Amino acid sequence: MPTPSLITKLEVFRVPPRWLFVRVETQDNLVGWGEGTLEGHTEAIEGAYADLRERFVGADADNIQDIWQTAYRARFYRGGPVLMSALSGLDIALWDIKGKKLGVPVWQLLGGKVRERIKVYGWIGGDSPSDVVENALERRQQGFTAVKMNGTDAVSWLDSPSELLDAVQRVKDVRATGLDVAVDFHGRLHKSMAKQLAKLLEPHQPLFIEEPLLPTQPEEIADLARAISTPIALGERLFTRSDFRPYLEKRALDVAQPDVAHCGGISELHRIAALTEMYDVALAPHCPLGPIAFAACLQVAVTSPNFAIQEMSWKIHYNKHPDEAAGLEADLHTYMSNPSVFDIVDGHVAVLQGPGLGIEINEGLVRETSAKYIAEQKPWRNPVWRGEDGSVREW
Template structure:
């Protein structure tokens, strides 16, 4: 079962699919989407093709170690996203070869359904309330929303009251809510916001500070009882290690398309379990990334909730994770949960004809620029 072909497809809205075919005709799919940098990831695949065409597709760990270590320059979003897509595809192939789900090869079920949450937008309480109601009607029990709007270093009491009003409007719809700071605010504001939000008891506050500000995050962790979530911009177990050893994080959010794929995120999750830290994978992406998250969630004890980009998520132009599936019912949502996929491999069948058609015009998606009222740049 040798790797015979590795193909890449840029498809709307901003995704990069990986198709790996073996010499005996098995096909596995992965997702190496790195929002805004698809071309860089495609470039990283040049060396992966040179190294792994002709390699044994069943030796997933050997492929992972070879790709990671023999590149000499390790880690980072581009190289790890490329490796993630290849890793997912190889797990898909092995599952199909053995006619078993990926989660079965990861140790089997510890749960048979996976709770999911979705993103909502809106700047005013009435807007977020309506968005929350629509998500509730879709079947979600929890959502995530922007906590910070246009806040930066410091804010007035009116600004903070606005954050509380928006979060309360979502909770009034009967939904739990997580609040994403995007690493946009700075420590003085993050401290005030965390304190003000405590009575609302949100699911978590996400990236209250940028992950590179590890000292500030450590200080904030000592000031709030709210669960701190982070990790979408960390790419390996070594990146996560200081956050775990210093007791900074309560919920890790590695992205299976950025953090080394199924293989590495399983290791990260197991490491986090030893620190009593939960797993909630980041996934504002497509069907292959989401299926990979489900395989991990089904087989990982410290998993708690999964991000799901059902319907319009950010600026997706109407595309979502159902667009490229032959059978969208595989991700049906019931009372906030998606059932564990039971098919071989990742358990999803990709509409290859549609993928090839849509990839004829690469998407060239770029992160939008967010500006504060004074014109300064804000984190996306």
């Protein structure tokens, strides 16, 4: 019988720019890292980890699926962004431990690879889209062949059509650089405006349009899918296989974007990949987050036949701290001891070969930075947008 790896410690670290890392240690001195980031809700996740710590310190880390099922099913209320994000970080850390214990990458434990490299895309432009051509050219120099950009700033329920024309021009300009471009509507547009913008963009062949409507609107998104040829992507605000079900059954979805730090970790991301493959839907995991979440996505991407492209947060605008004088900015590579494993060549990163997640986290830096961050800065919060009449608009 193999020796159990009992969990002895579960720690969480709040680190800039807006991430929450999870460290799990076992009695045989194995350490796994996870990421349970839920942007703008850090304290809620930290509270959820107090519960998980009480439940699973002393459990056998080898029993990943039993721990997952217990965390998800063994309480009356389940699902949702907070509980699933906390479970995600724990699950990722347990897979990291399992791979390290057996001396193999996680993707080997998921059935082995079906591809030799993984296509990635980078962000251009921020929430007020400008200078996108310059940013696109920078991304080309960095090795990307595809990018994503926000389509619009804040838009009201029914706004001037002129609000949409600038978005169309920016897409045309970026396409002229030779890059493929996805357009993120960010759920900012309501139906009357979203269907106009989707039609206007269609001749320019975006890679996909993301969250054209809020994820509360599966019927309306299905209607839009029938009206345009552009692929529709969404999923960052869906948290389980069950949440994806209505979109799949209504044929509302072309590209699934579950977020490994929100949807239940590697375990559930792998299951969502298999489910969406059955509906001929591509997999493009959402990940504007840290290196642990990115590495976890890559493990699933290697094994999933329907994987298409992976979001990569290197130099994304979210990684810039609003107070540069605070000295607490961080980027994708900051907390890694082996950042070269994320090098981009011809729009792709290599399959990770190291055991577990295949990345090495600088634990000393994480501990030092987390202590400084907690002492000196409040957790990240997204802005609240209001229209010219003072009413709240979607961010």
